[in-house]
């Protein structure tokens with residue numbers, strides 16, 4: 146049956162996921178209420194075990210948010226004033242926020258025009274900029290934007306040459322893979338987020354760090370609970386209150402059980418979009434060997450037409466979003482931080498051209514066909 150635009154189409158559809166899960170979430174929550182271990186209860190340990198296995202790494206540490214996950218790694222690496230950490234300008238603010246929070250300096254790197262991920266030539270320029278300004282370049286935070294893993298093969302040698310760590314910001318790419326390796330297994334450590342709108346989301350805030358480094362893991366585990374030592378009343382370092390709630394772990398365990406199927410459904414939706422829209426706009430580019438998890442399905446459209454296209458779609462009940470309208474180097478809190486030597490023209494252009502369409506595993510063919518027809522019409526108008 147053809148979709149009738151009687152109501153607004155959801156951008157992501159958590160209600161559809163909830164009805165598919167039936168009473169499993171309520172049952173899981175009821176189990177937590179029954180045992181009463183709200184902080185670091187048994188579901189936390191079980192979720193961490195499953196996370197590590199899913200990503201193919203030794204350790205996973207759950208925490209309170211994706212932002213805290215990034216902060217735990219940087220704090221464990223003792224990032225401090227005078228240090229410079231390279232991160233993209235075209236990302237969510239949290240990537241750079243954690244660097245600034247520790248008193249270090251984020252240096253903004255440009256984006257690749259095809260993948261929208263960190264551009265490696267600009268990365269090299271950013272390291273040179275850090276040195277020229279008298280800072281120590283200590284780390285790189287590549288972001289797997291919109292669900293596509295960054296080019297870690299190209300980033301790793303640059304990190305090694307300069308003795309920098311790689312912290313993967315996989316807040317949008319949990320479930321993605323590259324040549325059979327899952328997001329979560331690249332670099333020294335990976336931070337991810339379970340914010341409700343991410344590919345795997347809980348019902349509140351949540352995050353995790355994945356790593357194969359046992360020492361780093363031990364320090365982060367201490368930092369997560371106020372820097373506690375083996376005697377919990379003798380705190381051995383300045384830490385955080387960064388635990389995940391047991392309730393969120395219980396919810397995530399139920400969602401993780403169906404996540405593999407959801408990743409496949411996302412891929413199917415993305416493939417349908419790309420086949421139908423490739424002659425009308427620049428559709429997402431996925432390099433050979435990569436499998437995106439499609440946190441966003443993002444088109445590049447004519448900058449002059451974008452607002453008009455989005456308004457027309459809105460009038461047809463189709464929500465669209467711009468991730469991200471302002472690169473970090475132009476935002477009030479961040480504009481005094483350096484950008485890579487030759488500037489970041491691609492990131493600035495992407496901010497004017499990108500437009501994301503409704504994307505979730507429960508998008509039906511008829512609703513998607515309606516969206517496709519209206520997007521085509523809006524782009525041709």
Ligand SMILES: *Cc1c(COP(=O)(O)O)cnc(C)c1O
Nearest residue numbers: 210211212237239240316338340
């Ligand atoms: C969502 C997001 C974060 C932060 O995650 P929270 O769980 O909201 O703290 C960090 N980086 C990127 C790229 C994100 O998309």
